Amino acid sequence: MPDKAAVIAALDAIRDPKSGQGLVAAGLAQGLTVAPTPEGLRAGFVMEVAPRDTALYAPVRDAAEAALKAIPGMARVSVVLTAETAPATRPARTASLSPQAVEQTRAKAPVPTDRPAHVRRVLAVASGKGGVGKSTVAVNLAAALAARGLSVGLLDADVYGPSLPTMLGVSGKPEYRDDRMEPHQAHGLKVMSVGLLTGANDAMVWRGPMASQALTQMLTQTRWGTEEQPLDVLVVDLPPGTGDVQLTLIQKTPLDGAVIVSTPQEVALADARRAHTLFQKVRVPTLGLIENMSGDVFGRGGAEAEAGRLGVPYLGDLPLDAALRQAGDAGRPLVSAEPDGPVAQRFALIAARLADVLGV
Numbered sequence: 001m002p003d004k005a006a007v008i009a010a011l012d013a014i015r016d017p018k019s020g021q022g023l024v025a026a027g028l029a030q031g032l033t034v035a036p037t038p039e040g041l042r043a044g045f046v047m048e049v050a051p052r053d054t055a056l057y058a059p060v061r062d063a064a065e066a067a068l069k070a071i072p073g074m075a076r077v078s079v080v081l082t083a084e085t086a087p088a089t090r091p092a093r094t095a096s097l098s099p100q101a102v103e104q105t106r107a108k109a110p111v112p113t114d115r116p117a118h119v120r121r122v123l124a125v126a127s128g129k130g131g132v133g134k135s136t137v138a139v140n141l142a143a144a145l146a147a148r149g150l151s152v153g154l155l156d157a158d159v160y161g162p163s164l165p166t167m168l169g170v171s172g173k174p175e176y177r178d179d180r181m182e183p184h185q186a187h188g189l190k191v192m193s194v195g196l197l198t199g200a201n202d203a204m205v206w207r208g209p210m211a212s213q214a215l216t217q218m219l220t221q222t223r224w225g226t227e228e229q230p231l232d233v234l235v236v237d238l239p240p241g242t243g244d245v246q247l248t249l250i251q252k253t254p255l256d257g258a259v260i261v262s263t264p265q266e267v268a269l270a271d272a273r274r275a276h277t278l279f280q281k282v283r284v285p286t287l288g289l290i291e292n293m294s295g296d297v298f299g300r301g302g303a304e305a306e307a308g309r310l311g312v313p314y315l316g317d318l319p320l321d322a323a324l325r326q327a328g329d330a331g332r333p334l335v336s337a338e339p340d341g342p343v344a345q346r347f348a349l350i351a352a353r354l355a356d357v358l359g360v
């Protein structure tokens with residue numbers, strides 16, 4: 001059996017492009033875990049980098065993953081690349097929410113009046129912190145709801161970092177027909193993203209009102225359903241954070257409920273609490289907490305305990321699983337790629353509970 005020293009040596013043979021040091025020496029292998037399993041060794045860690053550096057470090061993550069897999073006796077490897085804090089262009093991400101801010105924004109922003117036509121339920125997927133797997137959950141949850149025979153749409157409201165076009169492998173401007181935008185169809189889902197409207201590579205520096213205008217437009221001007229075939233559920237992938245932009249977005253969106261995604265870490269949990277508070281202020285029920293990246297690296301069970309404290313349902317955990325990331329990178333939800341796999345089963349349970357409370 002290889003040991004932790006072999007793992008560290010393999011990682012230190014890969015250079016941090018910024019400091020030139022090995023990955024472990026550079027402090028880039030956070031929460032490095034090496035654990036035996038019946039099939040062999042399991043190794044995983046998290047690489048937290050500045051948001052502007054994620055592209056620079058993606059090949060480094062791939063190299064680290066390949067190097068660990070090449071160690072004889074290694075059965076499973078998960079390396080997660082995540083952005084550490086709010087990028088400069090996302091000022092609202094870390095802004096905290098004061099009661100005064102709620103009142104002020106409430107006074108300015110109209111309450112939602114525009115329900116999207118022919119959409120039965122609107123479900124938000126939110127997180128307090130960035131990079132916790134909100135989009136991954138939104139995509140796979142939508143696929144799991146569709147697998148129940150429901151008609152499902154997915155709206156990428158992350159105006160700052162739209163990722164659904166990549167995760168679902170869709171591109172190209174939506175077509176206009178009879179004053180409505182036609183959503184893209186992918187993996188049985190109807191998809192609309194601000195990334196499709198603007199071009200995925202445009203650097204977006206939206207202020208609150210523009211962000212909210214873009215969202216309203218995608219929400220109300222997309223042909224999600226028709227009189228004969230209404231959409232059962234529209235899943236909305238919200239931008240991370242609990243600042244004024246998020247507040248404006250959720251105030252203007254007629255949400256029937258929200259799901260909050262968190263990692264087990266305390267810092268992410270504190271953010272989950274803030275997200276829950278935000279939804280409480282606008283009287284949108286939090287339908288549950290999901291623990292993502294659960295397992296050896298981050299720990300386990302934090303979100304369940306937090307759900308108990310907040311008095312909201314706990315919907316289950318999703319393991320740190322390289323297949324989940326690879327499927328997203330390849331433009332296909334893992335739930336559709338491996339409908340009988342363990343991850344799909346977990347999402348099926350979560351989808352069943354949500355479909356039940358939403359009455360669809």
Ligand SMILES: Nc1ncnc2c1ncn2[C@@H]1O[C@H](COP(=O)(O)OP(=O)(O)OP(=O)(O)O)[C@@H](O)[C@H]1O
Binds near residue numbers: 078135158161293324
């Ligand atoms: N359970 C998991 N196991 C392994 N990798 C994961 C898991 N969940 C998410 N990831 C990966 O972590 C990264 C961040 O996930 P994702 O983009 O879904 O997060 P997010 O919360 O939507 O981020 P952002 O705040 O930037 O919108 C992605 O590379 C994704 O593939």
Ligand SMILES: [Mg+2]
Binds near residue numbers: 134136158161
């Ligand atoms: Mg996202």
